[in-house]
Amino acid sequence: MELNLSGKTALVSASTSGIGYAIATQLLEEGARVIINGRSETTVAQAVTTLTDRFGAGRALPLIADVSVAGGENIAATAYPEIDILVNNMGTYALSDFFLTSDEDWERMFSTNVWSGVRLARTYMKSMLERGHGRVIFISSEVALTPMASMAHYSASKATQLSISRSLAELTKGTAVTVNSVLPGPTETESLKGFIESVNPGLAYADAERKFISENRPSSLIYRLAKPSEVANVVAFLASERAALINGAAIRAEGGTVQTIA
Template sequence: MNLELTGKTALVSASTSGIGLAIATQLLEDGAHVIINGRNGDTVARQVSELNQRFGGERALPLVADLSQPGGEKLAAAAYPQIDILVNNLGTYELSDFFSTRDEDWQRMFETNVWSGVRLARTYMQGMLERGQGRVIFISSEVALTPMASMAHYSASKATQLSISRSLAELTKGTAVTVNAVLPGPTETDSLKGFIESVNPDLSYAEAERKFMAENRPSSLIYRLAKPAEVANVVTFLASDRAAVINGAAIRAEGGTVQTIA
């Protein structure tokens, strides 16, 4: 399917690795210009160079900024005042006992997972509405629907993203702007893969992955980790005109782990 993203410019926050890099790669594959964001200048430059070598031209563009902090969005706007697609991918997670999770831990979680997306949407979405077209996509999580006691602050931040996404979608009436959220389940990023291998050093990775799913996501229908590219395919579709009728939605990409019909 030709998603017809040629000529579009996308900003994917935290896109030098993991799901963010997979999303950026797929958007480039489908013809978009993509702003590659990270905090480390060398890492950003390396990914931009590799992507431009792979896809040709200069369609991968650098943005060195910590978008979890106030002012990061101003750096983005100064470098790239207008975009067509905003993917709020920046996020962090951790396991934490509720009773020992400090105020500053909650604050950091919300600065990264919630405020980064709020600030970027506030920066770019009004221009989209004025032009009458654009895409805003929040990368949430299955735990927004199935909160976990072992990561209460993370679960709460991801649920908040869903509320914000729907609220912003209400502002798009009568335009071709859409705002949606994507809810991945456990995904085979380097960090999660490394964690699974570290706690199961005597097992092959395939065996360790099956053990992880059995112990942590037994309701999964695919019964494996999602691939970053599989999540990216969903995001890229939502970023395209092919998904024009989808607005204000929470789209699951979690392998059927959540056992509800709505």
């Protein structure tokens, strides 16, 4: 299926690695120009160079800004005043004993996972509504639907994203703007892969991955980690005109881990 994103400009927050990088790559594959965002000049430059080598000059654009702190969105708007697609991918996660999780831990989690998306949507969505077209996509998580005691602050932040996404979708009536969320399950990013390897020293990675799934996501139907590119495929579809009827939705991309019919 041709998604035909040629002529569109997308901003993917936190897109120098992991799911964000995969999303940026897939949007480039579909013809979009993509703003590559990160906090570090080095990592942004490396990602832009790699993607430019693959897709040609002027397609991958740099944005060095920490959008988890107030003012980061202004740096983005100054460099790129108008975009067609916003993917709020910036996020962090942590295992934490609820009784030992400090106010600062909660604030950091919400600043990264919630406020980054709120500020960027507030910055860019109004002009999308004025033009009558655009896409806003929040990268949430399956734990938004299945909160975990071992990461209460993370689960709460991801559930909050779903509420914000639906609220913003209500603003789009009568336009071709859509706002949706994507809910990945455990995904084979470098950080998660490193964690799995670190807690299973000496075990072959394939066996360690199966052990992780059996102990942490036994309800998974794919019974493996998702690939970042698989999540990116879902996001690219939602960013396209092909997904015009999908609005205000929470799209599960978690391999059937969530045991519900809706």
